Amino acid sequence: MQISDEEVLHIAKLARINLSDDEIQDYKNNLEEILDFANTINQVNTDNIGETIGINENYNVFRKDEIIQESNKEELLSNAPSQDDGMFRIPKVIN
Numbered sequence: 001m002q003i004s005d006e007e008v009l010h011i012a013k014l015a016r017i018n019l020s021d022d023e024i025q026d027y028k029n030n031l032e033e034i035l036d037f038a039n040t041i042n043q044v045n046t047d048n049i050g051e052t053i054g055i056n057e058n059y060n061v062f063r064k065d066e067i068i069q070e071s072n073k074e075e076l077l078s079n080a081p082s083q084d085d086g087m088f089r090i091p092k093v094i095n
Helices: 005-014 021-042 073-077
Strands: none
Touching: 005 021
């Protein structure tokens, strides 16, 4: 599909991109390749293909929430670089 320089400049203006003369030709070539590929995809026969929403048939697979006590508090706090009153001490991140 052919694209004019004016169309490339219009798209560049919408995207707020300043293009040099060399860049206009590069963008023009790239856009033409993209549109040609889209046209190729549009020509694929999909008459006997059903709708899909994913790559497999599984959806909304949930597991049961279970509370598991894996470590105790002291063991976890022993890895902290700094702690205060049984809690992790971190640097202030909000002014």
